[in-house]
Amino acid sequence: MSLSAPTTGSAADMSSTGIDTLASGGDSLIGLAVIGKVGLALALIIGVILLASRLIRRIGPRGLGFGQRIKVVSSAAVGQRERVVIVEVEGTWLVLGVGGGQINKLHDLKAPEPAEPASSRPSTSEDSGKGFAERFASALRHNTGSMLKNHRDNGRKDS
Numbered sequence: 001m002s003l004s005a006p007t008t009g010s011a012a013d014m015s016s017t018g019i020d021t022l023a024s025g026g027d028s029l030i031g032l033a034v035i036g037k038v039g040l041a042l043a044l045i046i047g048v049i050l051l052a053s054r055l056i057r058r059i060g061p062r063g064l065g066f067g068q069r070i071k072v073v074s075s076a077a078v079g080q081r082e083r084v085v086i087v088e089v090e091g092t093w094l095v096l097g098v099g100g101g102q103i104n105k106l107h108d109l110k111a112p113e114p115a116e117p118a119s120s121r122p123s124t125s126e127d128s129g130k131g132f133a134e135r136f137a138s139a140l141r142h143n144t145g146s147m148l149k150n151h152r153d154n155g156r157k158d159s
Helices: 011-059 132-158
Strands: 070-077 083-089 092-099 102-110
Antiparallel strands (some): 083 092, 092 102
8 A cells, every 4th residue: 555656657647637536525525515505504594483483472463463452451360271361452341251162251341541650750769869789788787787776775684
C-alpha cells in the first residue's frame, strides 16, 4: 500500500484521475448538501407551524368573531360533569346550569357596570408613592421596633 505516482502516463492521464476522484467525492458532498437543504426546509416548516399554533392559541376563539355578543363571565364545577356558567349577552347575565347534554337557565340579571380602572382612581394611601423596597423596609423597621419594645417591657416586668 504505497502511494507512488505512476511512472508512465501523460499529464492528461494524471489530471483525469484527479478529476474522477474529485467527482466521486463531489457526489457525496452534493448528497450532503441536498440532505442539509431538506432538513433546513423541514425545520422551517415545523417552526412556522409551531408559531402559527401559538398565535392561534393566544388569539383564541374570542378574537376571531367580529361582532361577538356572547361572553363567558365565570364558570364553576358543581359535579363531575355539571357546571354553573355565567354568560353575558347584550348587557344581561344569564346563570346557566350545564350538564348531561342539557343547558338550563337558572337565573338572569342585569350585568353590573364595568369597574373603574385602578390607575385612574386617586389613591388615598400614604405609601402609594413608595416602591416595594421602601414600604418593606418601613414595615420591617416598624415590626422590629415593636418587637424590641415588647421585649424590653417583658424584661422589666419579670425583674
